[in-house]
Amino acid sequence: MAGSMSEQAVVEAFEEHRGRLVAVAYRMLGSRADAEDAVQEAWLRLARQGPAAIDNLAGWLTTVVGRVCIDMLRSRKAKPEASYDDQRLPELVVTDDEDAPEDTALLAESVGLALLVVLDTLRPAERLALVLHDMFAVPFEEVGQIIGKSADASKMLTSRARRKVQGSRAPNQDxxxxxxxxxxxxxxxxxxxxxxxxxxxxxxxxxxxxxxxxxxxxxxxxxxxxxxxxxxxxxxxxxxxxxxxxxxxxxxxxxxxxxxxxxxxxxxxxxxxxxxxxxxxxxxxxxxxxxxx
Missing domain, CATH: 3.10.450.50 (Nuclear Transport Factor 2; Chain: A,)
Known part of the structure; x- marks a missing residue:
């Protein structure tokens, strides 16, 4: 993102990507509050750095959110007092079937509770690779840059995660x-x-x-x-x-x-x-x- 931007323009550029970033973080963390925290951290880092030197804002923000999510997942598993978290359910988003709010519908789209439970069994890097590539069509080259691996290694990681997830039965789409x-x-x-x-x-x-x-x-x-x-x-x-x-x-x-x-x-x-x-x-x-x- 070459050139200088006003503060308002930076806010607008960030808000343009917020919905997608929250959706990525929610699939990683299984909690709306944690997802919002991860996206807020990305905003703080953007505000500190400034967007002038960023060529691809969407990619930069996805990278930051992905790495923050990996850190949060690893922190969960490292805390002995969080032993209950290992078997906890992801956050339940319960809405009226007739008129779900638009933001909640975006958050919940194609990510049923059973799938979130299965995703929670994956290692953090596996989960991020699968979420980014299979759910958000991020190329393996970019996935690799985010998780610190080559494109081929990212492809293998995603494939391994996919095999684990495919053990669960896919729901009807109708x-x-x-x-x-x-x-x-x-x-x-x-x-x-x-x-x-x-x-x-x-x-x-x-x-x-x-x-x-x-x-x-x-x-x-x-x-x-x-x-x-x-x-x-x-x-x-x-x-x-x-x-x-x-x-x-x-x-x-x-x-x-x-x-x-x-x-x-x-x-x-x-x-x-x-x-x-x-x-x-x-x-x-x-x-x-x-x-x-």
Missing amino acids: RRRQRAVVDAFIAAAREGDFEGLLRVLDPDVRWSVHTPQGVTVKLGATELAAQAQRGKDAKVTARRVLVNGEPGIVAWGPTGKPLAVMACTVVDDRIVEVISVVDRERLAAMDLPGRPS
Whole structure:
């Protein structure tokens, strides 16, 4: 970016790239607050250096944000007191399915909770290489410059990360079909229809329940269907929402307090994975859509 720029012009140039930078950082860090912190650090470094000597502002900012994210991920893993963070969920972005705010929709687009959980198992450099190349089409040459490796090494790193991620089943891209499956699940649970629940659950569905005490994992449609069926007698109310950009469910008890947020992964018109959060303190801190009347 040759030549001098006014302070206002620098701000405008930065803001032009902010949305993309936050999206990159969110996929790296799984937290909106941490993503904003990483992007703010890039702004501070830009303000200190000045843009006059920067030929490619977009590339420079992506490099800074990427390296800040790697440092933040390594710092997380290095802190003994952060042992819970190793199994923590990425931040849940829960929005109304009908009118998600534009900025939240941008943040959540094509990055469902199940994928974020898988990304969290990658090493920091693997995660950054995969995010930049596969999700944001950054060439391997630029990826290599950001992570301090050659283009060929970056390609191998991305390939290795891709193989790990591909172990998870990719959801349908047809949102209407996803919504229909989740709606059928809610309707069957409301009616206590066990067979109806089995029709929309994959026989090998994986159900992860995150509680204050830790995570429990259950496998198989029968167990999840039986749990959902009991919701009828407990007078549970549920509605479909978006959880990190993919269809999910919020459930409330008879007193109106939220009981659970569930992120659903739908493949071939069946729910293959459910990630549930039942931690009351965490639920209370979330900005959840209203309970249906």
